[in-house]
Amino acid sequence: MDSTVNFGLTAEQKEIQLLAREFARREIAPHAEHYDKTHEYPWPIVKKAQEMGFTCQNIPVEYGGMGLSLLEEIIVGEELAWGCSGMSTAIAVNGLAILPILIAGSEAQKKEYCGRMADGQMASYCATEPEAGSDVAGIKTTARKEGSHYILNGSKTFITGATVANFYTVFAYTDPDTRYNGMSCFIVDRDWDGVSVGKPFDKMGQHASDTAEVVFDNVKVPATHLLGKEGDGFLIAMKVFDRSRPGTAAGSVGVAQRALDECVRYAKERSTWGQPLYKHQVIGHMIADMAIEVEAARLLVWKCAWAYDAGVSNTTLAAYAKAFAADTAMKITTNAVQVFGGYGYMAEYPVEKLMRDAKIFQIYEGTSQIQRNIIVRELFRKG
Ligand SMILES: Cc1cc2nc3c(=O)[nH]c(=O)nc-3n(C[C@H](O)[C@H](O)[C@H](O)COP(=O)(O)OP(=O)(O)OC[C@H]3O[C@@H](n4cnc5c(N)ncnc54)[C@H](O)[C@@H]3O)c2cc1C
Incomplete structure (x- = not known):
């Protein structure tokens, strides 16, 4: 073996x-x-x-x-x-x-x-709606077949990259009476009649990434733009998560590593009671814990990506990695503000932004609670 x-x-x-x-x-x-x-x-x-x-x-x-x-x-x-x-x-x-x-x-x-x-075009992924985020199957957008087209109606919200996208991948019900099995996925071009995009939302963090609403009002989508078959949508969305959640988790690790690096630098430069901050054991240990947690999060993300690349099911590992890395980034960036003291609370120091930026990792691509629901489902599947 x-x-x-x-x-x-x-x-x-x-x-x-x-x-x-x-x-x-x-x-x-x-x-x-x-x-x-x-x-x-x-x-x-x-x-x-x-x-x-x-x-x-x-x-x-x-x-x-x-x-x-x-x-x-x-x-x-x-x-x-x-x-x-x-x-x-x-x-x-x-x-x-x-x-x-x-x-x-x-x-x-x-x-x-x-x-x-x-060739340089941008795109967005449109699943979330005002009344359905965690509950993907709760979406209300519909695509009604009319000859060689579908007529798409509905509103998507919190869509990353919406204002600059040239096209969208959009989830909608082709059979609204059937939960899960009636959902389909379409490619929709931004410049088609009936597609409109809202103004970017004003957010807590990640200001460089735009997030906006996309509305589909009687959009004529050629049947050639259906992905797979009618009814494949929910399965496509779940398969997407297996590849996308590890990527989101990796982003959390990057932010956590940055916070750790900033703390190591600052705790050497700043002195209180005649010695650098890191020599106060409580601060040194806080930074040591950050290093342990960043490494643990990175290893979990790597393992989950390795499983995917090896063709092994990584759904549960992706939930571990997404939840652990996101919660770690939030904890580390919050503690980084503490290490910086009053300066940490000031926008001119880097850790304030890191703490605001980290929060979204516990929310998008499935919240930390939803990841735990997946883990519970897998743990108790057999009994
Ligand atoms: C900045 C940003 C960018 C985003 N980008 C995109 C994008 O590009 N494309 C896209 O489709 N979506 C995107 N989203 C949407 C994101 O995926 C959802 O916001 C997220 O899945 C949570 O859904 P919700 O906001 O409707 O919260 P809700 O589902 O209403 O949840 C509210 C709270 O209840 C908890 N909760 C809900 N149901 C359960 C349950 N069954 N068990 C335990 N707890 C539960 C949640 O964890 C959360 O804490 C983005 C969101 C943000 C904020």
């Missing part, structure tokens, strides 16, 4: 990590404060990310993408989020939006929409 466990990266993976690390330090981090303060969409950075291929990480090479494995994608994701998780979310949203097409799309659909993304 082969019981080898390898926590090392290949030379190629190290190269990708270095590329992302340098990009985060050179192109993202120096501009993080600007986009946090202005709430502007970071087009110049996103354009550079496009040139590097970072907006097409999971698209296979034959369709113009980087063709990264999930492990490689989460390595990049952690590095970019270290620079600014608002910008990394703005960059990574394409990877989420294209997943339904990669999972269920026909050859023609993949060729067209992956190709459009490789």
Whole structure:
């Protein structure tokens, strides 16, 4: 029996990590404060990310993408989020939006929409509605078949990247009377009649990533834009989570690592009672706990990505990784503010932004409570 466990990266993976690390330090981090303060969409950075291929990480090479494995994608994701998780979310949203097409799309659909993304287009993933977030099956959007088209009606909210997207992957009921089995997924172009996008919401954190409402009012969607078959939608949404949740968890690790790095730097520079902060045992131990928790979160995320790449079911591992990494990022960034004292509460110091940015990781892509529901379901499945 082969019981080898390898926590090392290949030379190629190290190269990708270095590329992302340098990009985060050179192109993202120096501009993080600007986009946090202005709430502007970071087009110049996103354009550079496009040139590097970072907006097409999971698209296979034959369709113009980087063709990264999930492990490689989460390595990049952690590095970019270290620079600014608002910008990394703005960059990574394409990877989420294209997943339904990669999972269920026909050859023609993949060729067209992956190709459009490789040419610089952006996209968003539209599942959440004003009355249905955690309860994905509770959506109200409908797609009624009329000849060679579907007529799409409904409102999606909290959609990342909505204001800059060129197309959307949209979940809607083709058979509203059947929960789960009546849901389908469509590709919808932004410039079709009846598609409208709201103004970006004013949020607590991740200001560089826009979040807005998208309304579909009698939109005529060609039947060729259905992904898979009618009724495949719910399964597609669940398969998306297996690949997207580890990516979100990696973002949490990036933010937590950044908070740890800022604390190590600050606790050496700042002195009280004649000695650097870290020499006060209570502060030193707080920072030691951060280091332990960042490493534990990273290992969980890596394992979950490894399982996915190995073709092993990772749904429960993804729930572990998403919940643990998000809760860890929230705890570490909150403690980082404490390590900085009054300065930590000031916007001109970096940890205040990190604490605001971290909160969303416990909410989007399934809240920390929903991840625990999944874990309970799996633990008690047999009895
Ligand atoms: C900044 C941002 C970006 C987002 N981007 C996108 C996007 O690009 N695309 C998209 O489709 N969605 C997106 N979302 C939506 C996000 O996924 C949902 O907000 C999230 O899933 C929670 O849904 P909700 O807001 O409706 O909360 P609710 O489902 O109303 O939950 C409210 C609270 O109740 C808890 N709760 C609900 N049901 C249960 C239960 N059964 N057991 C235990 N606790 C429960 C939740 O954990 C939460 O604490 C985004 C949200 C935000 C804030």
